[in-house]
Amino acid sequence: MNHQFSVAIGPVGFRIGSDWRAPIAQLETLYRAYPKPTDGVPDFTVRLFAARPWRRVLRPSVMIGGDFVLPEAAPLPLAQGLLAAEMGMNLQMALGQRRYxxxxxxxxxxxxxxxxxxxxxxxxxxxxxxxxxxxxxxxxxxxxxxxxxxxxxxxxxxxxxxxxxxxxxxxxxxxxxxxxxxxxxxxxxxxxxxxxxxxxxxxxxxxxxxxxxxxxxxxxxxxxxxxxxxxxxxxxxxxxxxxxxxxxxxxxxxxxxxxxxxxxxxxxxxxxxxxxxxxxxxxxxx
Amino acid sequence: MMRRAPDGWLLARALRLPESTLALDAQGWTALLAIARAEQMLGTLAWRLDGVAVPPNVGRILEDAWRSVEQGRVVALWEAEAARRALAPIDERVVLLKGTAFVAADLLAGQGRSIGDLDILVPRASLDTIEAALLDAGWEWVKPDPYDDAYYRQWMHELPPLIHRDRDRMIDVHHTILPLTARITPNAAALLADAGEVAPGLWALSPEDMVVHAAAHLFADGDLAGGMRNLWDVHCLVEQDGVAGLAERAAMHGLNREVARALRLAAALYGDGAGSRLVDRLYLRRVTARDGWGRTTRPVTRMAFYIRSHWLRMPPAMLARHLWTKWRKGGAGPASG
CATH class of the missing domain: 3.40.50 (Rossmann fold)
Known part of the structure; x- marks a missing residue:
């Protein structure tokens, strides 16, 4: 994807890919003190993407995808892209976590x-x-x-x-x-x-x-x-x-x-x- | 040097040659795990890579995946047992299909396999009795749409899906392995007659018919979504039981072309690539359409196979009517994202 960010939170590594720069820039700022995933391999992938190519620029809205998805999840406006990333990470944990x-x-x-x-x-x-x-x-x-x-x-x-x-x-x-x-x-x-x-x-x-x-x-x-x-x-x-x-x-x-x-x-x-x-x-x- | 963008071949290579993963860097591993997860084959990968030196965090991820499919196996077998109990008073064979059959029979194809719904095959003449017994035992309808329900009953090879109200698990009750609208009509009576008992009261198709079923599902019914996993099933089934008698059996069901293609594609992905033909490349292009983020790719190819799947499933006039109805409801089209 065009923009990406990786982070480890506790024992879990994430990779977040995005069609837009803005949510990634916010993650980089807020998670700046956090380490990267162990061995460089994240446990989960989150994707923030436009439902249709033109929705990247026209009334941009953020769909939340990743390894695990909720079929009916509603998109968020780009201004809430950071929230979309956080929801995406929570979703991977909620649906995909099997160790703990x-x-x-x-x-x-x-x-x-x-x-x-x-x-x-x-x-x-x-x-x-x-x-x-x-x-x-x-x-x-x-x-x-x-x-x-x-x-x-x-x-x-x-x-x-x-x-x-x-x-x-x-x-x-x-x-x-x-x-x-x-x-x-x-x-x-x-x-x-x-x-x-x-x-x-x-x-x-x-x-x-x-x-x-x-x-x-x-x-x-x-x-x-x-x-x-x-x-x-x-x-x-x-x-x-x-x-x-x-x-x-x-x-x-x-x-x-x-x-x-x-x-x-x-x-x-x-x-x-x-x-x-x-x-x-x-x-x-x- | 520019590296080749990862696609389904990365997963195929790792399954075929587990040691090839020793050369992967962090980025390669990340792509491999995302693709395997998207193809619902992370458990299979964990099984294949058991004993291979992988980075510690990859090892933990694969261990989690293994635990997950092990729990899935327990749940799938329990669901099969629940169906057996519900249908025991009816004196008919309950033949398990696909993943549940593979784990019940303890086949290679079941190792690490993720299992979704419970699929069973029963005689068409007993469908009504079986449906009533399942409803009685707590299964409920999930398709509230009258068009869908009527369509299933009139034209499909299975009842509309049922879901159990307590265990939240779905059951697909088949009476044959291809829709009634398809141009090919497999011999359902032979499928049932030659099934073998794999556990007390639980039956599975003969090894040849398992391959025939996988091939029918892939090439005469679906749009090749999930093709990597289906072809892995074929690869494992053939590796375990060989191909003796398979061509004759396939011909008897009218599925010789489909079975031959399944064998060629499985060999291309997971074996020595024997007998590969030019046209196979198009199928492989569809099957491996996945990027390192786990996204589907190659939309034009996928759409072509989606249209083809409907073309094979029903005659043109009926197809037009069906797609029109589905389009008005906003449901048609291949999965995206």
Whole structure:
């Protein structure tokens, strides 16, 4: 393809090809501190292309392709090309990842132990992970937790943190401006702004960590906390996994081991300060 | 020196001569893996490259692919067992076709093969009973379009596809191996009669008929999409069971030209290239139309084969009517992207 970019995010390498220069230039800027895929061979290919040749220039719109595709995926305007690239990479992971059990969760680490946060979209897992990474935690990822069935460890996948709508201002209030990507307005998920993980998170991204606590945060409620039974954690995590079925027995064994060995809590929070305090309290009591 | 742009031949060479991959650089590997994935042959490549020194990350990617096809094999065999149980009360042979048959019979062609739907062959006279039994056991219709449904029932060699409501797996119930509209009419009774039992209650076509089926699918039915994998099937089947009796069997089904072509093309891609003809080059050009990004290429060639596939499938007046109906629904045309 005319323009391309390669990057390693945690243990996974990507190659992104594009009919346009603009999305590639943005990726080069935002992922500048990241290494290249191991041995120069990426695990997955993403393609950003025009549905018809003239759509490269006339009302350019970006189709998302790659090794794995969703047949009905709608194209995005070229101004949202960066988002298309990120969606393409997520799609390869969601549909193609077979080494790790993929859990839709954010992960931060402290003292070699990992805190996993999962929940419905809007629960605040990306925002919380970004905020915790500004308070001494290592950011391991805001979207996917990679559980290694062989070792039971979590691998980092610290792609750009995808901040949406009001959480953009929340994080921007605490972080330097040069760690943000362009403001993407009017996307299918509202307003999006990408947040670049800190240098430490990138430098240590190949180090896995032992899962020590699973949290189910919910934003918009009075502060509350409860334990979550392993059986409930199991069911919620199968729903939060895109490849649980595809992994077969390995997936079942890995998940069973995770939920029976790691405590889980649900926390409700009305604001940032309350969320951080509750996370710290749950972490101390794990 | 300018290097030749990678296409399907890169994959063919790696499958034929696994050691040839030792010469690949990172770019070559990247293209090879993308092409293999696009042709749904990454598991096959993993099987062929087992024991060859590959870069560590390539090794990990191939290991993942191998695990994936192994899990696919388990699921495919379980699906075949589910169909066997559903159809056990009906006293007819359930003959597995394609990938599921290859793994059930533990053939070379099944090694590393990715398997999609469950394809079975049953006697046409029992179709209604079998359809009812499958619906009873949890399979449901997936084609809501009345034109498609009627078209399948009147003209196709299979029922409209059914999908199982719990396991989300598709089953294609065939009663012969070519559409009824095709100019060639294979001997469906002989296909069933000469099948062999490969596992208790599960049958597969005779080795000769497996090649005949692959050739029929490639040249008398489809537009050669997935041709690399189909020809690899042919290559493995012939390598395992030889060609003795194959020409006679093909002639009996009226598919001697198609089988001979399948053997020549399989040999050109994966063997010694014996007996290759000039016209084969056009077919090979279509089959290997894939670039290093995994994209289909050569749109004119592909379109020509797409039109040819319909030409072979039905008489001209019917073709015109069919394409008109499909075009108005916005469905016709070869897959792009």
């Amino acid at each position: 059990l993929l859990l839709h969760a954010s992960v931060v680490e402290r003292d070699g132990e990992a805190l996993m946060m999962t929940g419905v979209s809007g629960a605040g897992k990306s925002t919380l992970a970004a905020l915790l990474s500004l308070r001494g935690w290592r950011l391991m990822g805001d979207e996917f937790a990679l559980l290694d069935p062989e070792t039971g460890q979590l691998h980092a996948f610290p792609r750009l943190v995808s901040l949406k709508n009001t959480s953009i201002a929340t994080v921007a209030a605490e972080a330097p401006a040069d760690r943000f990507g362009p403001l993407l307005e009017g996307t299918p998920k509202g307003t999006i702004r990408h947040f670049v993980p800190d240098a430490h998170a990138i430098a240590t991204m190949i180090q896995p960590a032992r899962p020590a606590l699973i949290l189910f945060p919910s934003f918009g409620f009075e502060p509350a906390a409860r334990d979550v039974a392993p059986s409930e954690v199991f069911v919620r995590l199968t729903q939060a996994s895109t490849n649980y079925v595809a992994l077969g027995e390995r997936g079942f064994d890995a998940l069973t081991k995770l939920v029976t060995s790691v405590p889980a809590r649900a926390i409700d929070y009305p604001d940032t300060a309350s969320a951080i305090a509750q996370v710290e309290a749950a972490w101390a009591a794990r």
